[in-house]
Amino acid sequence: MSKQNLKENNTNYGEQFISCLKIEWLGFVRKKSFFCALILYLLVSLHFFLITGRAPDIQHSVYTAEYIQVLVMALSGAVGIYIGGMEHNCSYFDVMMSFNMAKHLKVAAKILTAAVFASVCYVIISFVVVISSILKASALCVVINCLQFLFLRIFFPSFIFALVGIAIGYQVKSQLKYAVWLLVTFVFSPIFTHASSYVFIAFNSNSRLWEYVLSMFNMGSFNTNISEVYGHPIELPFWIYMITVAILAVSYCVAVYSDRHFSRRRHFVVTGLFLAVYIGGLCLSYNPFTYTFFVNYGYGYKSNLNYDEEILETYYDNEGLLREKDIPYSGMDMERHLVPSSWKVKLTPGSVMLGVEAELEAVAKEAFDWQSFTLYHNYDIKNISVNGKKSDFVRNNNYLSVKMPKGIAEGDTVKIKFVYSGLSSPTEPGNKYVVSLTSDFPWLPRIGITELSENSSVVSMLKLYASEQKIEDDVQYTLYFDSDYVVYTNLEQTAKGVYQGCSDTGVTVVAYGLQSKKQIGDVTVYYPASVESELDMQIETFRASSVSMKDFFAFFGIDEAAASIESKADTIVVLPTSFSGDYYQTEGFYLDNTYIAYYSNAGLISYIRTVYDDLGSIVNLDTLINYQLSKIQPFDNESSDYFIKVYMMYWYNEHCADAIRDPSLAQGDQEVRLHEMDLLKEKVLKDSRVANRLIYMENEGNDEEIREFLKDWCTDRMSGICYTDEELLEKLNAAQ
Amino acid sequence: MESIVVDNVTMQYGITKALDNVSMQINPGKFGLVGPNGAGKTTLIRVLATIIKPKCGTISTSKISWENPNEVRDKLGYLPQNFGMYPYISVDEALNHSAVLKGLRKPVIPDEIDRVLEMTNLSEQRDKKVKNLSGGMVRRLGIAQALLGNPELIILDEPTAGLDPEERVRFREMIGKIDKNATVFISTHIISDVETCCDQIAFLHEGRIIQSGNISEILPRDSDTLEDYYMELIKDAKGQ
Structure with missing residues (x-):
């Protein structure tokens, strides 16, 4: 051969x-x-x-x-x-x-x-x-x-x-x-997830470093609910994890196969690169922007709500009342020994964390050693000083007990300075993109053990009201808060970035920006910059859904509902909302030709639902409230407080909407914006006598009368009696 | 195969010269490359096997040049110093895999495997798994795969290292069976292997060829054995 x-x-x-x-x-x-x-x-x-x-x-x-x-x-x-x-x-x-x-x-x-x-x-x-x-x-x-x-x-x-x-x-x-693989498997497994979570909880840490380190091990992948055990709201999206690991694995294999004969040094370098890619991928997926995006506008609400609900269920009964006997106070003194006279609060929202420096001036009612406070559990306390000296403190979930210096007697003035920072609650975000800290949420330490109302309040976002609940006697508040956005608070602005006033219901601060706008056909869409990446998807999904749903509705002879959102509105405003669609579905609505849509992770469903639900409605203040009422369960209707909150939310939106319609209001100099806001407010008040009357009632009227009126009104709605704006105005006047 | 001419081949790793202006002629037949550990034998083998390119110098025959590695590889059978094989496959499967990778035509593969197994005296072990072979058998398997396809140039890097005397005798017999027209290039530090198997030899020391040619021609009459001559050469080289 x-x-x-x-x-x-x-x-x-x-x-x-x-x-x-x-x-x-x-x-x-x-x-x-x-x-x-x-x-x-x-x-x-x-x-x-x-x-x-x-x-x-x-x-x-x-x-x-x-x-x-x-x-x-x-x-x-x-x-x-x-x-x-x-x-x-x-x-x-x-x-x-x-x-x-x-x-x-x-x-x-x-x-x-x-x-x-x-x-x-x-x-x-x-x-x-x-x-x-x-x-x-x-x-x-x-x-x-x-x-x-x-x-x-x-x-x-x-x-x-x-x-x-x-x-x-x-x-x-x-x-x-x-053995190496066993170790790798272990650190990737839920066993390690839970083990590390105990470490996280034990240290009560909000440290970013800890977060990186622990997340590095878990990568938020296999147990998608790991975030909640860390007490922070983000849930690392699976796709980020997958892409990171895929890049990691492929590059590692390529590195290994690219050179067949490794020296020890090269082994070391490749392993170093392996770790660098690993950590780099995590840091990328956890950068402040991504983080804020997911915290405020997307993933993770459910996790944190679960976590909070766990506390809620443990320490609160079905009525939302505190089960004091069940709280492991660890010897906390629950008495209120201090009468607050003033608060000086400096807010510094960072990319992710909320930073707070708060100084309380209070008068001692008696001699005492410890004073308990209520403060949201996620805030990491860096320092507490009493009368200028660093003081010891003990924390237990939302409760904080501060040790007083010896020799405090009745009538003594005590100055307590709190310095803390951390991820705020997802329903009460506090960062440079969104601040929505309401007075019924303990973002500021409250004297004594008080109810954490985060989860008991359904409407806890986009509200511009101080809590109905009286927290203290009148306290003088000074708030220092520099924001690029319009700031809404129940305090008066006295200088740039300074707000002052007396309040017996705490302080509410709301600030967020509509930073971007997009022209889609004839429709202008205003939206927070941080939802940019998902906005197109939202719109496209809506449209796609609109087409398919059209056939669906046509089958049942419902043509009206199949109309596109653009046919009704020339402006769409996407507002951030913290509601998770799994629990609360916030309804969008029209204001004239503006459609106010709420954005949230699971909000897509509610977004589309809302459009179909709302199309065909003739919107005025009455119908809006009526619409909202129809969504409320009988149980809720018994609470006039709740009703007032719902109403106030729309009141706020109506005022806000005018500001939102003009994008220049969301940009430029704050003073100019405020001036324009005032002009627009006047216009709104002039145009809407109903709103005018309601505002008057809110500011000057008798709370009890308003509640009584609204309760009656609520009953009428449930009976099917509808009012026009004119009739409503008459009723309101009569109530006064 | 025609004579291979190695002309001023130099190979350098960092500041160390592994090969320093190596020149020699490799004629058809059995060629032994001898040198102490670290002399540069494996580097020269790797250059000849086209695994690495020399920094300077040329290697060629009258028909092909090492500038075109594929032409050389087409005629090459190679046994590396550290030969290993998948432990969980059989001798037959291993040779079949090697034959496919070498590009042998499918119909001729079974016959080729039979031939090389017979040559290497491994016919009885063809169904054994590689992990169950002795060290000598694995080495013979290595030679067997190198012989697949009847290559014109066979390069064997330290083929007898670690073998017992019996296996070494068997190896010598096996080398004797290889086609006389093929060029067999054996690198070793065991002089007796070369003495018995090869008709040509080159002595390599610190990257340089200190002597090369036909054994019968270069071996002085006053030297009893090739080993004595080699020791003298090394001694002279160190003296210089």
Whole structure:
């Protein structure tokens, strides 16, 4: 046989690739430990199903899948290590591969092997989940969920982890690699999530460093509710995590395969790069802008609300009243020993955190050692000083107890300075983009143990009123707050950035900016800059939905509802709202030709719903309130306080809307804006006698009379009696 | 294969010259490269195997140049110093994989595998997994894969390192079976291997060729063995 006949004239890469793949698989499946691991894994999975799959609902399948996901990834990584580790026995191929394309084919074969393994796991898990759930839940529901959920949570992560495993297996030669992988799996697992969360809670930390460090380990990935156990509202979106890890894994593999013969130094450099990419990805995903975006306008409300609700359920009864006996005061003195006379408060909202320096001047009612305060649990206290000297303090959730210096006697004046910062509540944000701190929320320390009303108040955003609840006797407040936006507060502005006044219901501060506008067809859309990335999606989704819904509604003969939002409005104003659609769906509404839409994470549903619900309504103040009333459950109607809050929210929006319509008001010099605001207010007051009367009643009228009137009015609405603005005005006058 | 002419090949790693103006002629037959550890043998082998390019100098035959590596690789069989193979596959599968990577035509692969297994005396072990082979057998497997496709140039880097005497004898017999027209280039620090297998030799010391040519021609009459001559050469080289 001649030598020439032995070889192909052209290299057959296809055959070479298949041969590489075959070799990878032959080595792979002949490892007995692989089958042992697979069987063990299936047994553990079954165990989880038996434990958690008891209740007949989809959620249990999902939660189980999260745990299984970690197991699958651990196994994928171990297999990856094995596949990568095979390299060490193949130095001949290293040399031969460098001759031709076969080197790349071999790497491709390894990656494909990892992918196939991930796919096999995916199919097995899907099968187990489906079978398990069919026995216990709605099969269709489970199947649909599994398909969308498991692909993201099982297949993709498994593939990525197998890649990382290959890289680790290649680098770490000894059996140590399995220990390394065990460690990696551990820090990525929910076990570590919960362990680290205890650390976070134990230190009561709002430190960004801690957050980075702990998030680095967890990456917010597998247990998507990890944020709540940290007590901060952000939930790292899954896609950010995935992209970060994918980049990480691919770059690591590329780095490893790019140079076959590493020196120790190069190993070190590659590992350093690995960590740098890891941390870099996290820092990018946690930068202030992203963070603020998700905190204020998107993800994470639910988590924090859950966290707060946990406290609420623990310490408050169904009526929202404090269960004082259940609070672990740890020896806190609950008495109010101080009578406040003045507060000086400096607000410095940062990119993410709210910074507060507050000085209380108060008079002692008697001699005492400790004074308790109520302060939102998320704020990290940096320093408390009493009469200029640093003082000890004890914190317990929302409660704070400050030690007084010795020798304080009745009538002594005490000056207590609080310095604290931290993430504010998602429903009471405080950062440079949005400040909405209302008086019924303890963003400022309150003397004594008082109710945390964050969750008991449904309407806690976009309100410009001080709490109905009297907190103190009249206290002199001085607020220092420089904002680029128009500031709404119940205090009078006395100088630039200075607000002063007396209040017995605390201080409310609201400031946010409509920084951007966009022309979409004939419609002008004003929106917070921070929702830019999602605005188009919102609009497009609405439009797409509008088209499909048109057919849907037409089927039922409802044409009116299918009209597009643009046909009704020439201006759309997107206001930030902290409501999570899962709990509270805030309705948008029209003011003349302006559609006020509320933006929130789950608000998309309510946004679209709102449009359909509202189209066709003839909007005036009465119908707005009437509309709102129709949404209120009978239970809520019994509370006139609630009703007043609802009404006040619309009152605020009506005033605000005029300012919003003119974009120049949201820019430029604050004084000019304020002047224009006054002019616009006058115009609004002139045009709206009803509003005028209501404002008058609010400022000058008798609270009891107003409540009585509104209660009657509410009853009329429920009886189907409607008023025009004119009739409403008459009623109001009569009530006065 | 035609004679290979190595002309002033220099290879440098940082400030260290691994090869310093190496020039020699490798004629068809068995060629032994001898030198102490660190002399630059593996570097020269890697240059010849087209794994690395020399910093300067040329290598060529009358028909091909090392400037075109693919032409050389087409005629090359290579056993690296640290030969390894997937442990969980059989000898047969390993050779099959090597044959595919070498680009052998599918129909000829089984016969080729039979041939090289016979040459290397591994026929009985063809179904054994690589992990179950002894060190000597693995080395023979390495040579077997290098012989696949009847290459015209066979480069063996330290083929007998770590082998027991019995295996080394077997290796020598095996080398003897290789086609007489092929060029077999063996790098080793064991002089006796070269003495028994090769008809040409080159002595490499600190990156330089201190002597090369046909063994029968360069070996002085007053030297009893090649090893004695080699020791003298090294001694002279160190003296200089």
